Amino acid sequence: MGPCRIGFVGTGGVAHRHARVLGGMSGVQLVAATDVAPSSASVFGEAHGVRTVPDLDALLGEELDAVYVCVPPFAHGALEVEIAAAGKALFVEKPLACDQPTAEWVGRRIRTSGVLSRVGHHWRCAEPVQRARKLLDGRQIRLVSGTWLDCTPPVAWWADRARSGGPLVEQAVHVLDLARFLVGEVTEVHAAAGGRLPGGVEAATGALLCFANGAVGTIATTCVLDGRHRTGLEIVADGIVVGVGEDWLDVRDAEGAHRAEYDAMTPRTAVDAAFVAALRGTPVPPERDAPDHTEALRSHRLACALARSAESGRAEMVR
Ligand SMILES: NC(=O)c1ccc[n+]([C@@H]2O[C@H](COP(=O)([O-])OP(=O)(O)OC[C@H]3O[C@@H](n4cnc5c(N)ncnc54)[C@H](O)[C@@H]3O)[C@@H](O)[C@H]2O)c1
Incomplete structure (x- = not known):
């Protein structure tokens, strides 16, 4: 089985945390990242050995299995819809949006696409x-x-x-x-x-x-x-x-x-491990898994x- 190839949209604080965890896992390849702030993307790229690309379209042009969506609340919406339409699995950081209609719209589109989703409710x-x-x-x-x-x-x-x-x-x-x-x-x-x-x-x-x-x-x-x-x-x-x-x-x-x-890092690590296992089709015990978008x-x-x-x-x- 090849590595799980992962991309990032949004390269701020929480993206660094996920990248540190994922980067320490065997069989995971951090492929590429994008951010509306190119300086943030390039710091992230250097820190984690990841290629930076100018926008989401370029990211989706890479060979990826999943995309971590680590943007602030106001930026959710079209990003997830585009990622799901491209058939890529999503790990979405909470909150799902800053309002309800955006999150409902994204939820409908993720369900229609059938892609795997998880949300960062690691507690x-x-x-x-x-x-x-x-x-x-x-x-x-x-x-x-x-x-x-x-x-x-x-x-x-x-x-x-x-x-x-x-x-x-x-x-x-x-x-x-x-x-x-x-x-x-x-x-x-x-x-x-x-x-x-x-x-x-x-x-x-x-x-x-x-x-x-x-x-x-x-x-x-x-x-x-x-x-x-x-x-x-x-x-x-x-x-x-x-x-x-x-x-x-x-x-x-x-x-x-x-x-x-x-240790607060234990569930933060477990949630990324569970997502990678789910990507590979390995059963994940519910007590080790995060909710999907519908549940979140x-x-x-x-x-x-x-x-x-x-x-x-x-x-x-x-x-
Ligand atoms: N689950 C957790 O424990 C946990 C912990 C920290 C943060 N978070 C959540 O993660 C989200 C991000 O938090 P953060 O601390 O990383 O914020 P941040 O401000 O440090 O990083 C967000 C990044 O997203 C980028 N961005 C904004 N709009 C974008 C867009 N349209 N496309 C691409 N990039 C875009 C910004 O330029 C920035 O680099 C928040 O919703 C926060 O609640 C969750």
Whole structure:
């Protein structure tokens, strides 16, 4: 079997992370990359030994099996549609877009094309998440409390709500995806914004989440800190509290309270390994895999409903 040949659209921070992981895997060839900022592409090309090409058409002219789409939220849309139409598999970084119609359109086109897709919700592959899943299995979940208490990321587009989608869509979607994964679907939300920063992003948000299975939840976000304070979920079921994030697990049950810390790089590595395995047609255990575009779209719809509610001040159905 030949190597998995991979291209990149968008060569910023997260693309470097994927390239470092993929570059360390046997049987993977990083072929080419493109970026609207040629200087970014050339730094990436030199760092990872990858050819740089001027645009997506040139990238798709290369012999590729898959394309990593590592662009900011506002740039999603036509890129994925063109890649899928060319019959290439896609690994798309979250969020799927800064709005819902773009992500829905892309989703329809990816489904029509039949290409393999995965989305960078790697928290699902994290060991603490697997443990939380087992601990909660068979229990009735009553209460969910989600947090994303963080800084404003230093990338130029982030503070502009029209280009990032804001904290619920851009950051908290990791936690919302986890809530769906561990608890179930959310049907209705009611959010409020605690002020806005220049550029329009919500300085803080608080929201109520109603789950289809009867659980009730909240999510709180802020981006006014000088670093990440806490990101994750606390889930209460009868007799147990499970706190879980990308790299931590807190459990309080009849046996007492314990906390464990994990390496955040492990799920980030696992998600790329799973994508390469899927490209090769090797079965990937669900607990080691990322969601495809259709599944990630459900988390994006939830984030968009919250963002709409924070804007309108009214309750919103997730649809
Ligand atoms: N899953 C994760 O853990 C994780 C971590 C970091 C970032 N991300 C996500 O990855 C995305 C990118 O984040 P980043 O930190 O790499 O941002 P970045 O700003 O560092 O990089 C984005 C790159 O995309 C390029 N770009 C913009 N529009 C383009 C277009 N139309 N065609 C080609 N290139 C284009 C930019 O020039 C830039 O080089 C964001 O949506 C972010 O949320 C995910």
